[in-house]
Amino acid sequence: MTQSKQSLGGSSTYAPCSSNNNGTCSSTTASAAAACDPSPSHDILLNNFQLKKKSYRVLLHGQQLVWERMQKVKQLKGSLEIKAPLPEDPPSPEAHRGYGPKSHILHLDDVISVRTGDTKIASIKPKDPQAINGPGEHQPDTRPTSQYLTINYALRLTKSQTDCNRWELRRLTFFNADPYIVRQWDQELQARVHQSSPTRMRVRRLLVFINPYGGRKAGSQTYERHVRPIFQLAGIDATCITTQRANQVRDILLSHDLSCYDAVCCVGGDGTVAEVINGLLFRQMRELGLDEQRPSYIPRPKIPVGVIPAGSTDTIAYSMHGTADVRTAAIHVILGQHRGLDVCSVSNSQTLLRFCASVLSYGYLGDVAAQSENYRWMGPKRYEYSGVKAFICNRGYDAELRLLEEPDLLPTPLEEHLPQSPDSVCSLGESVPSICYxxxxxxxxxxxxxxxxxxxxxxxxxxxxxxxxxxxxxxxxxxxxxxxxxxxxxxxxxxxxxxxxxxxxxxxxxxxxxxSEQWKVIKGNFFMICGANITCACARSPNGISRYSHLGDGCLDLILVKKTSLLNNVRFLLNTAGRSGDIRNLPFVEVYRTRKFQFRTFAAASDESYSIAGSCQPIAQAEVGGSSSSSVYSSWNCDGEVVTDLDITMRSHCQLIEVFMRGPHSYSKPIKSGTAPSTPASSSDNVYCCCKD
Ligand SMILES: Nc1ncnc2c1ncn2[C@@H]1O[C@H](COP(=O)(O)OP(=O)(O)OP(=O)(O)O)[C@@H](O)[C@H]1O
Known part of the structure; x- marks a missing residue:
């Protein structure tokens, strides 16, 4: 180290961008800069810091933090080595074009918290949540003493061969001998990190429901071991409720005062998520004085939802994040980026029954849900046991379905007119179904x-x-x-x-x-019928039963699996389990994208004589004839809960609930870019993360 700490501290640049369009940067001393009132996101901070005892030039520009190792410059005369001086001009405002090839870039979207301390340890230690105030009021205006600045951030493991959707915590601790500079950076970072945007909300007060009963009955331990430390690191004030019974989450959400919380989070499986969603939606209907049985419309709750998996299958969390990793889910809650998630209403001819967040299934999966409750003592293995039983016993179920097929939104290729990200290649041209990334x-x-x-x-x-x-x-x-x-x-x-x-x-x-929309009527004998709101991916079925379902497009995929042979049923199940298969390629499977479908058993359907201006497509005719004497009915599996009504309408409501998620990324190795700077964070997701399967 040839440069003294003091000299590092002395080289400070503070440049309001707005006055620097020509690229010149008005430098001031750190203390002078601290004295003026910076308007956050448009200013540039540029200082030298030490990171792991090495000198770095560190830049804060908009929502990006950039750090670059300082080069040693050997002087020809004598052997004196000095560090390269700071550049005269600030980097170009156009993203990282002006940054060096070895620059590291961290997007502030991925920053969890910023801390300062007189020692490195002090800056790392999470502060007492009660001592943490909002930005701007967290430090009295006295002489600063902290020389260490720690930035806790999340990093997606983009290079992981096995799970590139997983995020991990990382930490950077910068040192600067001048505490005024450290304070200035702290204030700037705090302000920018906590800046809210339409798609990002930094949560401060969180209501957490923990289901100690789901999955391996490890919800409480999961929370304590993996989630609480991350929430503490982010300074989240979490109020935890461990459930005592089924439907308690729903009941609390219907009656509890939620005004003091920024968001609701659940630690549990799909059933727990469904309880949260049902609770919030029915609460909203109640608040607006709507008839809960026959609401005139479904209102959107304002409060966003976090989903942390601790159940048996966790398809909702997996479909949202592309992984069932608990820490990743907790990180998404902290980072606060949210997207609208479609929710489906499930009603019979009389009344609204409930809302479905993942899948509504009749036939095989309906039977599994109905039977597996009797074997809950087996834990997640109950699904295997009931699955085999239901599989062998399945003789097919007669049903009639009516649906309005959803036309493609933008069937012609418009790529040249629209901003492209690698994951959007097939998102608009619908000739090939797109995957929701x-x-x-x-x-x-x-x-x-x-x-x-x-x-x-x-x-x-x-x-x-x-x-x-x-x-x-x-x-x-x-x-x-x-x-x-x-x-x-x-x-x-x-x-x-x-x-x-x-x-x-x-x-x-x-x-x-x-x-030209026409109602399609499909009659047949089915091994299974699924209305999939999301992909329903899980660790055992990484593509999900409905690979092309989108999280927030306002549509659901109706999957009809005809009853054929036992072997074909096996083929279907194997197909849903692997990554390479696609159930659409199976001749006995039909998939329809729709916003709504109606289901009736043959007996119920024959009671009515309605005329439908549409096609009537009897599929699996032979089987229908063969089993027409069958009077066996299945039940519905709605997010893992059993619904016994046979006269069902399922309808998708576009982006009804805001959930903390960014969406999954693909699983293959990312494309390497030789010229781009290495980035430890991935809010530049558009650039790096969405390689195609
Ligand atoms: N303390 C409790 N005792 C009994 N049941 C509970 C309790 N808390 C919640 N429940 C109920 O447990 C059911 C199952 O929970 P959950 O869906 O979270 O786990 P799972 O079924 O194992 O996971 P998955 O749905 O992902 O397969 C939910 O329907 C919920 O209502």
Whole structure:
């Protein structure tokens, strides 16, 4: 080390970007800079720090922290070695183009917390949550003494061959001899890290439900061992409730005062997540005075939800994050990036029954749910046991389904007009079904439609007009629903037509005519019927039963598995278990993308004589004949819970709940980029993370 700590501290640059368009940077001393009132996100901070006893030039620019090792420059005359001076000009505001090839870049989206201390240990130790105040009020304006600045951040393991969706905690501790500089950096970082945006919310007060009963009954230990330390590191004030019984989460959410919490989080399996979602949605309906059995619309809860897996299958957490890693899920809650998750309503002809977040299944999976509850003492193995039993006993179930197939949103390739990220390659052109990754364009597009829909959900003259239009459209499109009450019709109302919306240039002619929609009627004998709201991926089925379902596109995938031979059923199950298979390729499987489907057993369907302007597609005709005498009914499996109604309508509601997630990334090795700077963080996800399968 040839440079003294004091000299490191003395070289400080503080440059408001707005006045530096020409690239010149007005340098001031650190203390002078600290005295002025910085307007956070547009300023640049540039200082030298020590990191692991090596000298680094560190830059804070917008939402990026960049650090680069200082080069030793050998002087020709004599043997004196000095460090290269700081550059005269600040790096270009255009992202990392101006940064050196060996620069490390950390996006502040991935920062968990920033701490200072007089010693390294003091800066690492999490502070007492009660001593942590909001940014700006966390330090009295006295003489600063801290010389260490620790930045705790999360890093996605992009290079991992096995699980590139996993995130881990990392830490950087910078040293600067000048405590004024350290304080200035601390203040700037705190302000920028806690800046909220429409897609990011840094949680301070969290209500956590822990299910000690699900999975291996290790919810409490999971929380204590893996989640609590991460929440502490982020300074989150978490109020924990360990459940005592089934449905307690739902009941608490229906009655508890939630005004003092920023978010709700659950530690449990799919059943626990479903309880949270049902609790919040029914609570919102109650608050707005809606009829819970026949609501005129489904309102969106304002509070976001965190999902930490501690159940048996954890398909919701896995589909959201691409992994069932507990720490990753906790990190996503802390980092606060949220996306809208579709939720499906499940109703019979009389009433709204419940909401479904993952999958509603009849037949095989319905039987597994119904039977596995009797073997809960076996733990997760109960699914294997009941699975085999239900598989062998399955003789097929007769059913009739009616659905409106969802037309492609943007069927023509528009790649050249739209911003591209590697994961969006097949997200818009729907000739090949797209997979929902982080930064999914299909979901973003649905979200923009969603904003329009949001306005139609609340009372107002303009909104009433939208509602009337939608009602008319509904009657036109769905003659059978015309005998529904107005509230039922509203519940099943389709979203506003995309053709009324602002679409990317060139897309309008490519929209299919929605007027030509026809109801499809499918009768048959089925091994299984699934309405998948999400992929339903889990550790055992990494692609999920519905690989192409999206987290927030307002659609569900209806999967029909015809009853054929036992061997074909085995083929189906093996196909869902691997990464390479695709159930769409199996001849006895049909998949339909829809916003709503109706299910009836043959007996119920034959009681009614409705005329449907659509195709009637009897599939597996031979089997229907063969088993028409079968009077056996299955039950429904809704997020792992058993629903016994046989007359079911499932409808997707676009992005009804905000959840802390970024979406999964693919599993193959990322494409290497020789020229790009190495980045330890991945809020530059668009650049690095979304390689195709
Ligand atoms: N203390 C408790 N005692 C009994 N049941 C509980 C308790 N707390 C929650 N439950 C119920 O346990 C059920 C199962 O929980 P959960 O779904 O979280 O675990 P799982 O079924 O093992 O996981 P998965 O649904 O992912 O397969 C839920 O329906 C919930 O209502």
């Amino acid at each position: 982080a930064n999914c364009q299909r979901c973003s597009f649905a979200s923009s439609i969603q904003e329009q829909q949001r306005s139609s959900l609340f009372v107002g003259e303009k909104d009433a007009e939208v509602e009337t239009t939608s009602s008319a459209a509904l009657e036109e499109a769905d003659p059978e629903d015309s005998n529904l009450t107005p509230s039922e019709a509203a519940l099943l109302r389709p979203r506003p037509r995309p053709d009324k919306l602002q679409l990317p240039v060139g897309s309008a002619p490519s929209m299919k005519s929605l007027a």
